[in-house]
Amino acid sequence: MNDRTPLLTDQTPLPDTIEARLRRQLTFLIEVDRLKTILRQSPLAAADRRENDAEHSWHLAMMVVVLAEYADEPIDVGHTIKLVLVHDLVEIYAGDTPIYHPTMGADQAERELAAAEKLFGMLPADQAAEIRALWDEFEARQTPEARFAKAMDRLEPQLLNWMARGGTWLSPGITADDVRARKAMIGDASQALWAASKQIIAEGERRGWARPGQARR
């Protein structure tokens, strides 16, 4: 899929008896069903398959509810949840860019921008701007809520990798030090969660679920 992909509803438009604004909103809400088909690298803990972006976004939202008390700066929980709900929507057309992938990040920003314009542009202008602002806020990490949302995005696959006894920690050429470097932004949101994150990586390294940290030095 990309920003020239036809809409899901092109084949089955909603009845045109529905009031125009609401019809646009419902058409958008059908289109975002595609998030359920965007696969991430992370293996589920509960089944033998990879996670999709919609499940992942739900999981982050649950983590915000349960872990908000560990935020080092006060956060608005409802707002933080909104950030995680929308943070991956652009992947509907731009695809998932694996965190340990060497080259795919190059044109990621461009692809994601085109995707945002297509997808959010389906909504009435006021709501397009609202969702776009949430996505921009998440990406910029300049608010306590965005930093906490990003920390959840880093911590969740770590829990799944633990359960998989390695998972993407064992991606080609990656060491425990690389994992720590990519997870360090958890510490921008919460010292307590970053401490736990480091304990999980250290124990994974000890058990051989991540390559020794010094392998690339």
Next chain:
Amino acid sequence: MNDRTPLLTDQTPLPDTIEARLRRQLTFLIEVDRLKTILRQSPLAAADRRENDAEHSWHLAMMVVVLAEYADEPIDVGHTIKLVLVHDLVEIYAGDTPIYHPTMGADQAERELAAAEKLFGMLPADQAAEIRALWDEFEARQTPEARFAKAMDRLEPQLLNWMARGGTWLSPGITADDVRARKAMIGDASQALWAASKQIIAEGERRGWARPGQARR
């Protein structure tokens, strides 16, 4: 799965160097990964498979963000999102009870209560009480937020059934009147959304995607 199912982390407990309260919370957050494996009857719009509860919960949360303006009574959007995030958690052990299923509803309340006690009981007591209160509020439908959350839970599969040109509307013995009866609680939250819902069902009925309303009369 049921309330005697071992925990996912029984095989791979988190490092015991993690502080006790946080370790309980993370253990719960791993266990709820199971929600991604609980299948609903609804077919996805974007792929040829059934929807799971985690994706469904994310979708409802997105609908709250986009459709909150149609609530007939003022709602707290953040609180409403929390209700939909947790509303199906008990299905991890109790399973999904299909809305058009003739008998499975009989011991549903009992199974869901046992599931709630096991699952929420994994959390520290203060949070177990908080999540339980959210679930109870959703089920009781006595607050504007709970009524709106429930309306999303009824409206979302309707959008998926539309895209499937029938889907579960064509369950054995079900007519368009049955569908309308089960969806009517959308009107307890929003007259505008209930009007749209009725337009979708009526057009589905006209196209043969739901059996004529009078079939059972």
